[in-house]
Amino acid sequence: MDDLYKEEILDHYWNPHNAGFLENATASAHEHNVTCGDKIRMDFIVDGDTVVDVRFQGEGCAISQASASMLTDKLKDLSIKQAQQMSDDDILQMLGITISPARMKCATLGLETMKKALCSPKN
Amino acid sequence: MPLRIPQIRSQFPILKRKVNGKSLTYVDNAATTQKPKAVLDKLEQYYIKINANVHRGIHTLSEEASAAYEGARETLARYIGATPQELIYTRNATDSINIVARLLESRLGKRDEILVTQMEHHSNLVPWQQLAKRTGATLKILPITDEGRWDMSELPRLLTSSTKIVAVNHCSNVLGTINPVSTIARAAHQVGALVVVDGAQAAAHIPINMRVLDCDFYAMSAHKMYGPTGIGALFGKKEILEILEPVSFGGDMIKSVSSFDAEWNDLPWKFEPGTPAIAEAIGWGAAVEWLKKNDIDQIERYERDLTKQLLNAFTELPDITVYGPATTSNRVGVVSFTMEGVHPHDIATILDREGVAIRSGNHCAMPLMVRLGVPATARVSLAVYNTKSEIATILKALKKAWTIFHPKVMVSVPESRRNLWQKNSTNH
Numbered sequence A: 001m002d003d004l005y006k007e008e009i010l011d012h013y014w015n016p017h018n019a020g021f022l023e024n025a026t027a028s029a030h031e032h033n034v035t036c037g038d039k040i041r042m043d044f045i046v047d048g049d050t051v052v053d054v055r056f057q058g059e060g061c062a063i064s065q066a067s068a069s070m071l072t073d074k075l076k077d078l079s080i081k082q083a084q085q086m087s088d089d090d091i092l093q094m095l096g097i098t099i100s101p102a103r104m105k106c107a108t109l110g111l112e113t114m115k116k117a118l119c120s121p122k123n
Numbered sequence B: 001m002p003l004r005i006p007q008i009r010s011q012f013p014i015l016k017r018k019v020n021g022k023s024l025t026y027v028d029n030a031a032t033t034q035k036p037k038a039v040l041d042k043l044e045q046y047y048i049k050i051n052a053n054v055h056r057g058i059h060t061l062s063e064e065a066s067a068a069y070e071g072a073r074e075t076l077a078r079y080i081g082a083t084p085q086e087l088i089y090t091r092n093a094t095d096s097i098n099i100v101a102r103l104l105e106s107r108l109g110k111r112d113e114i115l116v117t118q119m120e121h122h123s124n125l126v127p128w129q130q131l132a133k134r135t136g137a138t139l140k141i142l143p144i145t146d147e148g149r150w151d152m153s154e155l156p157r158l159l160t161s162s163t164k165i166v167a168v169n170h171c172s173n174v175l176g177t178i179n180p181v182s183t184i185a186r187a188a189h190q191v192g193a194l195v196v197v198d199g200a201q202a203a204a205h206i207p208i209n210m211r212v213l214d215c216d217f218y219a220m221s222a223h224k225m226y227g228p229t230g231i232g233a234l235f236g237k238k239e240i241l242e243i244l245e246p247v248s249f250g251g252d253m254i255k256s257v258s259s260f261d262a263e264w265n266d267l268p269w270k271f272e273p274g275t276p277a278i279a280e281a282i283g284w285g286a287a288v289e290w291l292k293k294n295d296i297d298q299i300e301r302y303e304r305d306l307t308k309q310l311l312n313a314f315t316e317l318p319d320i321t322v323y324g325p326a327t328t329s330n331r332v333g334v335v336s337f338t339m340e341g342v343h344p345h346d347i348a349t350i351l352d353r354e355g356v357a358i359r360s361g362n363h364c365a366m367p368l369m370v371r372l373g374v375p376a377t378a379r380v381s382l383a384v385y386n387t388k389s390e391i392a393t394i395l396k397a398l399k400k401a402w403t404i405f406h407p408k409v410m411v412s413v414p415e416s417r418r419n420l421w422q423k424n425s426t427n428h
Helices: A007-014 A062-075 A080-084 A088-095 A101-107 A109-118 B005-009 B037-050 B060-079 B093-105 B126-135 B152-158 B181-190 B238-243 B278-294 B296-315 B344-353 B366-372 B388-405
Strands: A027-033 A038-047 A050-059 B087-090 B113-117 B138-142 B163-169 B194-198 B217-221 B232-236 B254-257 B262-264 B320-322 B334-339 B359-361 B377-381
Touching: A007 A062, A027 A109, A038 A062, A038 A109, A050 A062, A050 A080, A050 A109, A062 A088, A062 A101, A062 A109, A062 B344, A080 A109, A088 A101, A088 A109, A101 A109, A101 B344, B037 B060, B037 B278, B060 B087, B060 B278, B087 B093, B093 B126, B093 B163, B093 B194, B093 B217, B093 B232, B113 B126, B126 B138, B138 B152, B152 B181, B163 B181, B181 B194, B232 B238, B278 B296, B296 B320, B296 B334, B296 B388, B334 B388, B344 B359, B344 B377, B344 B388
Parallel strands: B113 B138, B113 B163, B163 B194, B194 B217
Antiparallel strands: A027 A038, A038 A050, B087 B232, B217 B232, B254 B262, B320 B334, B334 B377, B359 B377
């Protein structure tokens, strides 16, 4: 069990990477799981086809927040296409833990937010 | 005969299960209860010995099935202080409430009001909310106190001569409150309103009597009271059911049918179209017999004592907020809580790894969560097969959860992260 809440996950939960907002965001989205209160907002600066910068703000369970934090690390320097093609399996690999089906929604909240931002008409 | 808990536990085969290598500590009984062998055997024996369609078929199997089915109805009706004509089988308590809303719809108009409370489960809120939208009636909400009880001081203002329906829960699935149904029924009847009660959480834990409560409708689910899934019941006062028109039609709810007309059957069959959940009704009857055999008054006393121990156990945990009444006075063993710094989902996952089954989320009561000031809680809900040692297991697991999220050597944790899960959080 301790492998689910391993040090890396808790560290991202307590000290999220790329936390904050982007004033000049070219793409932005937020997702809210009303059944539990998990929230993620992501701001992106996209230049051409590349994610130049990303920030996120959120609140909720350890899995949702740590997952979003880790995702922001991965997204920098990815092309939009690469980002949009990320799957739930990629998230699981990124987290490096086994998650029950019930918690998948938590784990993929950041991914959902990212896809919403990068697939919006602005891009 | 006093309750012998080990003997009771031995009657529930599922309690022997291991979960993640640990013994199962099942404390999600408000979601559904486990079933004693007497119920399981009855279900199986029905299909092995007497399965046939009911409603007075001539052959032997049909007669036996009909007798067993109507016998089960009588058992359940008597158990809740009602007559068999007043007990309509449905799919579950939610279905029962929806049926009442449809039955009463034609009598509701723009000048009418419906009163519900702030602590309702969605099943006893959304049907009324939507009924109000369809008919133009006004929905009103009775607020709750910080203790988690109805704020009766607001009743005179909210219950008016325009109120036609008062819909309330008997026991809260979040706060554990046992509500004063007969008190509100008296007040409601004085203004000419009908009282609909969501009794899903009550029958397994406290004695219930329709004549004492004096409500007009009462909704129940079998699976919340040691019975099978897929069947519920709606109690309705005979004189009311007699004048209401059915809203669901077909075989068995008629006496005779011509091409262009139909004559309704007598109560209760008037409101039961189609082949019923025969096996389930009979299984439910066995659950009621089981409750009678173990004496619901004793069960209530035992669970009250266990709840007291559970509430005490929570005082040993740092940074815990418990919702609902602080004592066991007019309270069942449903205890919702939050733990500072640990999201209810994370609490539930960690407890699951220790074999402890709790629920976390909004418990189908989003408006109540808003009132409590949190988006979600964790919830422990007890039944008669839970034990003192299981409470110790839960406490140990909760301490583990706390320790994981509050390690002795904390990296610098932002204030905003540390205060995530306390009461009055603005996270909604």
